[in-house]
Amino acid sequence: MKNSSRIARLLSLTLVISAALAAPCLAQGTGDGHTFINVKDTKWGDAPPTLPKGAKLAVLAGDPGQPVPFTIRLMMPANYNIPPHWHSQDESLTVVSGALYLGMGDKTEKPKARALMAGGFHFLPGKAHHYAFTKAATVVQIHGPGPFDINYLDPADDPLKTKK
Numbered sequence: 001m002k003n004s005s006r007i008a009r010l011l012s013l014t015l016v017i018s019a020a021l022a023a024p025c026l027a028q029g030t031g032d033g034h035t036f037i038n039v040k041d042t043k044w045g046d047a048p049p050t051l052p053k054g055a056k057l058a059v060l061a062g063d064p065g066q067p068v069p070f071t072i073r074l075m076m077p078a079n080y081n082i083p084p085h086w087h088s089q090d091e092s093l094t095v096v097s098g099a100l101y102l103g104m105g106d107k108t109e110k111p112k113a114r115a116l117m118a119g120g121f122h123f124l125p126g127k128a129h130h131y132a133f134t135k136a137a138t139v140v141q142i143h144g145p146g147p148f149d150i151n152y153l154d155p156a157d158d159p160l161k162t163k164k
Contacts, residue, residue, distance in 0.1 A: 013072040035061050046073060049159055050150050054080055060141070065147035076100075076134045080152075083157035084108060084131045091124045091144045098138030103131050106153055129153060 062070030
């Protein structure tokens with residue numbers, strides 16, 4: 001029962017992300033497989049409801065809700081917090097601007113987090129428990145194999161569960 005509930009949630013999440021993010025991605029392609037996006041032309045929208053409110057997201061390539069490679073940018077305001085969680089797939093993250101503070105483990109321990117400054121890179125294996133936060137406005141670029149998911153360690157941290 002628990003496994004079927006998780007599968008149903010993942011399928012629902014896939015539909016939500018695909019619907020919310022596919023259109024901006026398709027609009028920025030050239031039709032021949034190439035994508036060119038200057039910073040000023042980036043199409044931002046609200047981040048999916050699986051992330052805490054306040055962030056903006058732009059799909060640069062692929063569809064993060066599907067089992068294909070994707071590239072997204074996440075714009076987070078100052079003092080943004082993503083509680084401890086894990087992803088099913090590997091993730092590569094580059095800080096575009098600002099600083100992202102990353103910590104490994106099952107609980108948020110801000111003093112133990114590492115600051116990743118603009119230009120910094122982090123590779124995170126799938127299923128690794130971690131948390132992230134900002135102190136100032138920050139933009140990161142994430143790429144990897146889809147589908148992109150986020151699994152909170154504490155169900156009370158999951159924005160989808162707290163909406164119900």
